[in-house]
Amino acid sequence: MASKIWRVSIIGSGNWGTVVARIVGHNVKRFSCFDEHVWMYVYPEMFEGEDLGTQINRTHENRKYLPGISLPKNVVANGNIHECVKNADILVFVIPHQFVPKICSSMEGSLLKSARGVSFIKGLFCNKDGIELVSQYIGKTLRIPMNTVSGANVANEVAQEKFAEATLGFDEKVTSRDEASRLQQLFDTPYFRVGIVPDIAGVEIQGALKNIIALAAGFSDGLGMGSNTKAAVIRIGLKEMHKFARMFFEGIKEETFWESCGIADVITTCYAGRNRRCAEEFVKSKQPWNDIEKRLLNGQRLQGTLTSQEVHDFLSARNLTDEFPFFEKVFKISFEGQDPNSIIG
Numbered sequence: 001m002a003s004k005i006w007r008v009s010i011i012g013s014g015n016w017g018t019v020v021a022r023i024v025g026h027n028v029k030r031f032s033c034f035d036e037h038v039w040m041y042v043y044p045e046m047f048e049g050e051d052l053g054t055q056i057n058r059t060h061e062n063r064k065y066l067p068g069i070s071l072p073k074n075v076v077a078n079g080n081i082h083e084c085v086k087n088a089d090i091l092v093f094v095i096p097h098q099f100v101p102k103i104c105s106s107m108e109g110s111l112l113k114s115a116r117g118v119s120f121i122k123g124l125f126c127n128k129d130g131i132e133l134v135s136q137y138i139g140k141t142l143r144i145p146m147n148t149v150s151g152a153n154v155a156n157e158v159a160q161e162k163f164a165e166a167t168l169g170f171d172e173k174v175t176s177r178d179e180a181s182r183l184q185q186l187f188d189t190p191y192f193r194v195g196i197v198p199d200i201a202g203v204e205i206q207g208a209l210k211n212i213i214a215l216a217a218g219f220s221d222g223l224g225m226g227s228n229t230k231a232a233v234i235r236i237g238l239k240e241m242h243k244f245a246r247m248f249f250e251g252i253k254e255e256t257f258w259e260s261c262g263i264a265d266v267i268t269t270c271y272a273g274r275n276r277r278c279a280e281e282f283v284k285s286k287q288p289w290n291d292i293e294k295r296l297l298n299g300q301r302l303q304g305t306l307t308s309q310e311v312h313d314f315l316s317a318r319n320l321t322d323e324f325p326f327f328e329k330v331f332k333i334s335f336e337g338q339d340p341n342s343i344i345g
């Protein structure tokens, strides 16, 4: 595998998906071990009277999800999932997690046997029956080895090349250090520094759960509380995130909580993320989540509300909601009309 030229496909072209495609598009030209063309799957939709993928290839800009940022010309948008993935050695998944099952089923039978994947998705599949990381779900469904990347990465800031860090998690049983380093090369730039840790679950679970903490931070902002309150929300949220990760995933390394995928992502999301912004608006406007998402995000998707529901279903099926009172409060404020003031105290 190490001497082969890797062809890369990006599955996703939303706000973060487009930034990841931009980074990869630049990086494959820097290293001879990658094919210089990068496919980017664009979910078919019309924008400004034109098919979005066609517009991206004409303008080299994703004007719907990342306006004002140019894409390198070697990133080629395509609305046909089979064509995007059939020759790919590396599949980079960056779509909202609710769309993963459908995308995976549309890819089945199209992949190279040697393909492998990296998930940049921040979400979780959990319900009353059990819990699964998104990367585990993709790996099992498509029968490919998976890795994961997560970090303090508000997309619009990374797009403007403002310095950020991220963490690449890999499983030492299926991905060698050499392969993990080559993946690191694919994503690392001087303004986007990617560290590697042999701990997929530790990296990924935090990326999913921090979105619940961000909702609480948004409630606090919506109530007009100050920074001490928000710091309290972050502290309590971090403790529950740590407890949840430890309780339901074996082998998570303590050091991973201190990487970009951990505490740093909680901080940035609680100050600059979409979940925070929509939660502030939820408290102020008292409108339903769907209306707020449509009004504020122009087609981008929230992950925290769904994750809050999923975590609640999972915990309540096991009579464990009392063990996670903070997550439970976020759920009740979000979906059962509980007073947002109850987030603290």
Ligand SMILES: NC(=O)C1=CN([C@@H]2O[C@H](COP(=O)(O)OP(=O)(O)OC[C@H]3O[C@@H](n4cnc5c(N)ncnc54)[C@H](O)[C@@H]3O)[C@@H](O)[C@H]2O)C=CC1
Binding pocket: 012, 013, 014, 015, 016, 017, 018, 042, 043, 065, 094, 095, 096, 097, 099, 103, 120, 121, 122, 123, 153, 154, 155, 156, 299, 300, 301, 302, 303
């Ligand atoms: N935006 C950000 O700042 C960051 C996002 N992430 C994570 O990356 C993942 C992807 O997020 P974004 O790229 O920001 O997406 P986004 O929030 O911009 O969502 C829009 C994307 O969803 C696609 N979409 C809409 N309906 C669809 C359908 N039925 N089937 C398939 N795709 C559909 C759209 O075509 C578009 O590509 C999420 O898990 C998010 O949490 C991670 C780090 C930063």
Ligand SMILES: O=C(CO)COP(=O)(O)O
Binding pocket: 122, 151, 152, 153, 154, 155, 211, 214, 265, 268, 269, 272, 273, 274, 275, 276, 302, 303
């Ligand atoms: O994950 C993010 C920053 O690291 C972005 O979070 P939001 O989805 O809340 O914008």
